[in-house]
Amino acid sequence: MVGIIDYGVGNLFSLQSSFAAIGEACVVSGDPAVMRGCDRLILPGVGAFEDAARKLRESGLYELVLEEARAGKPLMGICLGMQLLFDRSFEYGEHRGLGFIPGDVAPIADFIGPDLKIPHIGWNSLQFRNESCIFKGVENGSHVYFVHSYHACRCEAYTTAVTDYGGTLTASVERGNVLGCQFHPEKSGSVGLRILKNFANL
Amino acid sequence: MITKRIIPCLDVRDGRVVKGVNFQGLRDVSSPVELAKTYSDSGADELVFYDITASAEGRRLFTDILCEAAQNVFIPLTVGGGINTLGDFDRVLKCGADKVSVNSGAIRDPSLIGRAAKRYGDQCVVISADVKRVDGVFTVFARGGRDNTGLEAVEWIRRCVGEGAGEVVLNSMDTDGVRGGFDLEMLRAVSEAVSVPVIASGGAGSIRDFVTLFKTLPRVDAGLAASILHFGEVTVADIKTALRDEGINVRI
Numbered sequence: 459m460v461g462i463i464d465y466g467v468g469n470l471f472s473l474q475s476s477f478a479a480i481g482e483a484c485v486v487s488g489d490p491a492v493m494r495g496c497d498r499l500i501l502p503g504v505g506a507f508e509d510a511a512r513k514l515r516e517s518g519l520y521e522l523v524l525e526e527a528r529a530g531k532p533l534m535g536i537c538l539g540m541q542l543l544f545d546r547s548f549e550y551g552e553h554r555g556l557g558f559i560p561g562d563v564a565p566i567a568d569f570i571g572p573d574l575k576i577p578h579i580g581w582n583s584l585q586f587r588n589e590s591c592i593f594k595g596v597e598n599g600s601h602v603y604f605v606h607s608y609h610a611c612r613c614e615a616y617t618t619a620v621t622d623y624g625g626t627l628t629a630s631v632e633r634g635n636v637l638g639c640q641f642h643p644e645k646s647g648s649v650g651l652r653i654l655k656n657f658a659n660l
Numbered sequence: 661m662i663t664k665r666i667i668p669c670l671d672v673r674d675g676r677v678v679k680g681v682n683f684q685g686l687r688d689v690s691s692p693v694e695l696a697k698t699y700s701d702s703g704a705d706e707l708v709f710y711d712i713t714a715s716a717e718g719r720r721l722f723t724d725i726l727c728e729a730a731q732n733v734f735i736p737l738t739v740g741g742g743i744n745t746l747g748d749f750d751r752v753l754k755c756g757a758d759k760v761s762v763n764s765g766a767i768r769d770p771s772l773i774g775r776a777a778k779r780y781g782d783q784c785v786v787i788s789a790d791v792k793r794v795d796g797v798f799t800v801f802a803r804g805g806r807d808n809t810g811l812e813a814v815e816w817i818r819r820c821v822g823e824g825a826g827e828v829v830l831n832s833m834d835t836d837g838v839r840g841g842f843d844l845e846m847l848r849a850v851s852e853a854v855s856v857p858v859i860a861s862g863g864a865g866s867i868r869d870f871v872t873l874f875k876t877l878p879r880v881d882a883g884l885a886a887s888i889l890h891f892g893e894v895t896v897a898d899i900k901t902a903l904r905d906e907g908i909n910v911r912i
Contacts, residue, residue, distance in 0.1 A: 471756045475731045505781045574662075577783055577826065579857055580881065581663045581705055581911040601663065601911040603736060605783045622661050645736050645758065647700070 460484040460658055461496030465517040467538070468504040476644040480651050482658040490522040498660065499526060503538030507547040507563065507608070510538050511555065520556075527558060532635045532660045534592075540631065540638030541610060549608050558636040561613030566606065571624020577607040582621040582629075582641075590618035590632045592639075592656045602629070602639075602646040609640055663911045664874050664903065665705035665882035666896050667859065668889050670695060672741075673712045675721045677890065695890070696729040703896045704735060705911060708761070708829075708884065711741030712804065723755050730756020740788055740829075744768065749776050753784075761786035761829060764802040766820060767809055777824025782856075787825035789817055791846060792833040798846055805833050813846075814853050821854045828854060829884065831861040837887060839865025842873045847880055857881040864888050867902045874908050 462473050462484055470486050477484035484500075485492060493499060501523060503510045514520045527533040535543045544555045547563035555563070566578055581601040586593060604621065610628045619629040621641075631638045637657070643650035670677045670692050677692050696707055709729070711722040719742060730737055739752040740761030749760050760780075766772050766787060777785045790801045791813040798813035817828055830850050832843030842863045851858040860873055861884035870883050888894050900910040 469753055469756075469758070471730065471754065472734070472758070475756065476734055478731070479734070504783070575855055575857055575881070578662065579783065579827070580665055582661065624661075644734060647734055651734060 459496045460498050460500060461493045462486045462500045462502060463493060463519055463523065464488040465510075465514050465519050467510045467513055468502050470502060472642075472644040473500065473502060473536075476651060476654055477658065480655045480658070482655065488517055488519065490518060493519070493522055494526065496531075498532040498657065499523070499534070500657075501533060501535040501539035501542060503536065503542060505538060507538065507541060507549040507555075508551065508553050511542060511553055514542065523556060527556075527636055530635050532657065533558075533637070534657050535636075535638040536644075537606060537640060537642060540640055541608060543631070543636055543638050544610055544613070547608065559610075559613055559616050559631055559633045559638070561610050561616070561631075563608050564611050566609050566623070566627055569609070569611070569623075569625040569627060574624045577605055578623050578627065579605050581646075582623065584619040584621060584629055586619050587617045588615075588632070590630065590637070591660060592630070592632070592637060592653050593618070594656050596649055596652055596656075600649045602641040602643070602649055604629075604641045606640060610638070661909050663705070663909045665859075666703075666870070666899050666910070667706045667708055667738075667882050667884045668695075668699045668704050668896065669708040669710060669861065669884045669886045671710045671712050671886065672722055672725065674718050675725055678712070690890070692725050693729045693732065696733050699889070699896060700733040700735050703900060703912065705882070706736045706738065707733065708738045708740065709757075711739070713742070723751060726752060726757065727755040738786055740786070744772070746772075746775060746779065749780060749784075753780065759784050759786050759827065761788040763788045763790065764804075767800065767802045767811070770819070770823065773820050773823040773825050777826070782824050782826035785825050786827045786829055787817060787820040788829040788831065789813060790831050790833055798849065801833060814849050817850055818853050821856050825856065827857045827859065829859045829861050831884075832863060835863030836861075838863060839887065841865060841869045842883070844873070844876055847873075847877055851877055851879040859884055867894055867899050870899050871902055871906050871908070874903065875906065
């Protein structure tokens with residue numbers, strides 16, 4: 459059973475529909491006991507880092523995520539949920555993340571070409587780096603859907619894919635049982651469904 | 661590198677997809693759920709559902725259809741039509757919309773954009789503008805193209821982006837449904853004025869029109885299409901193949 463952590467940030471309808479479409483059982487809940495009963499967890503998120511980190515703490519799910527991931531349960535962060543896996547973010551100040559993956563979250567403005575629009579919105583291609591089990595059956599160069607203005611950096615050792623936006627942006631990371639996608643697999647057509655299927659079958 | 665997007669637009673009334681010519685004389689096309697799935701499977705990058713119903717019953721029917729489509733389509737969905745309050749945002753986001761486009765609602769109450777952007781994020785709020793030349797001035801129209809607001813379009817759109825709109829759909833009423841090509845002059849003026857993605861709407865009549873759009877205006881990010889696709893003369897894949905052959909980056 460895949461547990462989608464509901465801490466009041468973002469729309470979980472599509473994630474839930476995606477798992478239904480690939481025939482994988484999932485549950486959306488903000489109850490720590492329910493999440494403990496799942497054998498893998500998804501940490502979603504949209505919006506601002508500080509706000510999301512605060513909501514995660516206030517909901518009492520921050521400790522749950524720390525404990526479960528430290529105990530070895532597979533955890534996948536999506537979009538802002540991926541950014542929360544890092545040590546710290548520089549989105550409007552400096553904020554602490556969960557600290558599973560060494561690295562920072564910084565504005566993409568410092569990494570991309572001139573005259574490119576921010577946010578980075580739309581379909582961009584994956585360039586694989588370190589191997590990852592979530593890309594089993596996915597071709598290098600496949601397109602996935604991004605919407606973000608910040609990205610993870612100084613995390614090359616854990617980067618499994620990047621994307622080119624007039625400069626290199628981190629698309630996905632993996633460190634042991636903790637994984638993250640900057641893009642939205644639930645909005646990335648058949649490629650995205652394959653990635654979710656791989657995660658569900660880890 | 662980021663790709664140019666092709667976005668089929670489904671105008672939904674009383675549970676069916678319809679498409680008009682210059683906003684009038686609506687023709688029945690087909691089932692929105694079926695059509696959404698077909699487009700998604702054939703390579704559409706995103707879908708727009710536009711609710712053109714006025715009645716409360718029609719609205720409920722629209723929301724049900726949206727829910728059903730969203731459960732079967734795994735690409736971004738934008739929903740517009742009848743969005744006047746944060747409650748309307750909630751209603752469609754809960755049914756699987758990823759972005760919400762506002763038009764008349766923002767004209768009536770310009771604070772709607774800022775309030776929605778603060779609650780749901782800029783990426784969720786799309787300003788959709790119906791624009792027509794009046795005495796040579798790009799002028800914004802409200803209520804499905806019926807009311808002249810007297811607002812100058814470029815200034816209005818710039819203001820909406822300043823309030824927090826994360827994307828712009830520019831619909832030229834002068835070229836809408838005529839299928840004689842996109843309104844390049846209007847699109848140039850708007851795409852040079854804002855830094856967020858601009859989606860061209862109104863006028864796509866042939867594959868060539870998309871090639872011309874992206875070749876002439878590299879700052880335009882996406883093209884919207886309705887009639888050209890709904891009647892099956894051209895597929896999304898046909899458009900993308902032609903774009904790729906011309907050296908324009910697309911997702912195939």
